[in-house]
Amino acid sequence: xxxxxxDNNATTMVAPEVVEAMLPMFSDYYGNASSMHTFGGQVGSMxxxxxxxxxELIGAHPEEVxxxxxxxxxxxTAFVAATESQPEKRHVITTKVEHSAVLALGxxxxxxxxxxxxxxxxxxxxxxxxxxADSMRKDTALVSxxxxxxxxxxxxxxxxxxxxxxxxxxLLHVDAVQATGKIPYxxxxxxxxxxxxxxxxxxxxxxxxxxxxxxxxxFRPFLRGGHQENGRRxxxxxSPYIVGLGKAxxxxxxxxxxxxxxxxxxxxxxxxxxxxxxxxxxxxxDLEHRLPNTLSIAFKYVxxxxxxxxxxxxxxxxxxxxxxxxxxxxxxxxLRAMGVPFTYAHGSIRFSLSxxxxxxxxDYVIKEMPGIIAGLRAISPFRG
Ligand code: PLP
Numbered sequence: 001x002x003x004x005x006x007d008n009n010a011t012t013m014v015a016p017e018v019v020e021a022m023l024p025m026f027s028d029y030y031g032n033a034s035s036m037h038t039f040g041g042q043v044g045s046m047x048x049x050x051x052x053x054x055x056e057l058i059g060a061h062p063e064e065v066x067x068x069x070x071x072x073x074x075x076x077t078a079f080v081a082a083t084e085s086q087p088e089k090r091h092v093i094t095t096k097v098e099h100s101a102v103l104a105l106g107x108x109x110x111x112x113x114x115x116x117x118x119x120x121x122x123x124x125x126x127x128x129x130x131x132x133a134d135s136m137r138k139d140t141a142l143v144s145x146x147x148x149x150x151x152x153x154x155x156x157x158x159x160x161x162x163x164x165x166x167x168x169x170x171l172l173h174v175d176a177v178q179a180t181g182k183i184p185y186x187x188x189x190x191x192x193x194x195x196x197x198x199x200x201x202x203x204x205x206x207x208x209x210x211x212x213x214x215x216x217x218x219f220r221p222f223l224r225g226g227h228q229e230n231g232r233r234x235x236x237x238x239s240p241y242i243v244g245l246g247k248a249x250x251x252x253x254x255x256x257x258x259x260x261x262x263x264x265x266x267x268x269x270x271x272x273x274x275x276x277x278x279x280x281x282x283x284x285x286d287l288e289h290r291l292p293n294t295l296s297i298a299f300k301y302v303x304x305x306x307x308x309x310x311x312x313x314x315x316x317x318x319x320x321x322x323x324x325x326x327x328x329x330x331x332x333x334x335l336r337a338m339g340v341p342f343t344y345a346h347g348s349i350r351f352s353l354s355x356x357x358x359x360x361x362x363d364y365v366i367k368e369m370p371g372i373i374a375g376l377r378a379i380s381p382f383r384g
Contacts, residue, residue: 001314001315002315003315003317004314004315004316004317004361004364004365005317005354005356005357006316006317006318006351006352006353006357006361006365007317007318007319007350007351007352008201008293008352008353008354008357009150009151009153009178009201009293009294009319009350009352010319010352011200011201011206012200012201012202012203012354013203013354013356014203014204014205014244015203015204015247015248015251017247017251018203018204018205018244018247018248018251019244021243021244021246021247022205022240022241022243022244022247025043025046025239025240025243026240029042029043029046029239030043030239031043032236033047033228033236033237033239034226034227034228034236034237043239046239046243047067047237047239047242047243048062049243049246050242050243050245050246050247050249051065051067051242051246052246053246053247053249053250054197054210054245054246054249056249056253057180057181057249057250057252057253058176058180058185058186058187058195058197058212059185059186059187059188059189059190060187060188060212061215063215063230064187064212064213064214064215065210065212066210066211066212066213066229066230066232066233067208067209067210067229067233067237067238067242067245068208068209068210068211068233069207069208069209069238070198070199070200070206070207070208070209071099071101071175071177071196071197071198071201071209072101072198072209073209073211073222073223074177074194074196074197074198074209074210074211075099075101075102075105075144075173075175075196076101076105076222077194077211077221077222077223077232077233078142078144078173078193078194078196078211079092079105079109079142079144079173080220080221080222081194081213081217081218081219081220081221081222082141082142082171082173082193082194082218083109083114083141083142084220085218085219085220086141086171086218088139089139089140089141090113090114090115090139090141091114091115091116091117091137091139091140091141092106092109092114092115092116092117092140092141092142092143092144093116093117093119093132093135093136093140093142093143093144093145094106094116094117094118094119094143094144094145095118095119095120095121095127095145095146095156096118096119096120096121096333096337097121097125097146097149097151097333097334097337097338098144098145098146098175099146099150099175099177101175101177102144102146102175103333105144106118106144117135119131119132119135119145120337121154121337121338122338123338123339123340124154124285124286124287124338125149125152125154125284125285125286125334125337125338126154126156126286126289127145127156127157127161129157129160129161129164132161132164133164136164136165136168136170140168140170141170141171142170142171142172142173143161143165143170143171143172143173144172144173144174144175145158145161145172145173145174145175146174146175146176146177146178147174147175147176147178147179147180147183147185147195148176148178148179148182148183148291149178149285149334150177150178151284151296151321151332151334151335151350152284152285152286152290152294152296152334152338152350153178153285153290153291153293153294153295153296153352154285154286154289154290155179155183155286155289155290155291156289157289158174158185158190158192159189159190162174162190162191162192163191165191166191171193171194171217171218172191172192172193172194173192173193173194173195173196174192174194174195174196175195175196176195176196176197177196177197177198177201178201178291178294179291180197180198180201180202180252181201181202181203181248181249181252181259182202182259182291182292182293183260183291183292184256187212187214192212192214193213193214193217193218194211194212194213194214194217195211195212196209196210196211196212197209197210197211197212199241199244199245199248202248202249202252203248203251203252203354203355204241204244204245204247204248205241205244207238207241208238208241208242208244208245210245211232211233213232219232221233221234223235255355258355259292259293259355260292262355263292263293263353263354263355263357264292264293266353266357266358266359266362267292267293267294267295267351267353269359269362269363269366270295270351270353270362270365270366271283271295271297273362273363273365273366274297274365274366274369275297277366277369277370278299278369278370278373280299280300280301281297281298281299281300281373282297282298282344283295283296283297283298284296284297284298284321284335284338284340284348293352293353293354294350294351294352294353295350295351295352295353296321296348296349296350297348297349297351298321298335298340298344298345298347298348298349299344299347299348299349299373300343300344300347301343301347301377301380302346302347302373302376302377302380303329303346303347303376304320304321304329304346304347304348304349305320305329306376307320307347307349307372307373307376308320308349310372310375310376311349311365311368311372314364314368316364316365316368318349318350318351318352319349319350319352320348320349320350321334321335321345321348321349321350329346331345331346331348332345332348335348351365
């Protein structure tokens with residue numbers, strides 16, 4: 001059965017060009033980049049090139065790029081850097097709709113006695129900028145706000161946020177795991193201190209990430225040991241994956257226009273096709289500020305998990321906006337924070353496209369979905 005992969009916010013296919021760039025790293029260039037010999041030195045030069053490629057994508061200096069193992073590690077490192085370097089500051093601000101990689105860090109700080117402000121969002125998933133302004137205090141160690149939401153694709157106004165946070169002299173961390181490679185941003189113009197990236201969301205392999213650390217920003221390492229990454233992240237560099245990420249960033253630059261236009265067109269086609277064919281369906285998130293590849297759509301009176309199972313039988317991969325919590329299906333924390341009505345939140349599905357998605361695949365989903373939803377509604381326990 002052909003797989004129609006529309007779950008690219010969960011993870012992406014490794015681009016063939018990335019695989020090709022990585023393969024010689026396992027067989028021919030397997031030296032340790034920190035070694036004194038020329039064999040290792042060659043690898044060091046390849047890592048330097050990859051670092052430049054990442055830096056170019058995001059408007060950073062190469063020395064501001066720290067390679068990590070994933071987005072989660074990058075987020076954790078930013079929190080350690082900001083809190084351990086300012087132990088006297090015991091307040092942190094984040095949002096209710098962050099990925100669990102950041103939510104967990106907020107909860108961990110609360111358990112340590114920190115005061116954490118969890119910013120609200122409105123029904124479209126937008127932040128209240130006045131609430132952010134009011135929350136910042138003299139003892140705020142860090143503001144951590146995601147660039148774009150993984151479930152709804154809603155993009156937060158990071159340039160405005162960065163300006164507000166900088167004016168108060170507070171450190172800012174941005175989880176840009178979903179934004180990077182999908183929308184352009186330029187760190188040479190944005191006063192952000194730390195920014196997290198994950199390779200597997202932009203067609204590099206799983207297990208490689210980046211933490212951007214602005215030159216001069218306070219820093220404490222999360223992983224301690226050797227002096228790799230200029231003393232900012234101990235552990236022998238994962239050279240094959242770093243080279244792969246460098247290639248993926250180069251491709252992301254090449255595909256930016258395509259992502260903005262063609263992928264967005266396909267997403268809009270999917271959205272319009274589903275809304276037209278299925279009554280009682282709504283789109284979640286901020287339609288004006290949204291990642292070009294993401295569609296979070298809710299169908300009244302059905303369960304997301306049931307939709308996913310039926311899609312799965314047809315080879316269609318998507319995700320639902322609910323998670324199984326202690327035996328019952330709970331709408332995700334993101335949809336709950338947005339106040340999406342219960343009857344819709346339960347039936348939320350996320351389709352996330354990529355540069356490899358075709359119109360034929362989108363049309364296949366548009367053709368199959370109405371029957372799936374009608375069939376489930378006919379047996380729905382939610383319906384009157
Ligand atoms: N932050 C966001 C917004 C994400 O979507 C994800 C992954 O889904 C992560 C962080 C975690 O990234 P990783 O899987 O590389 O640890």
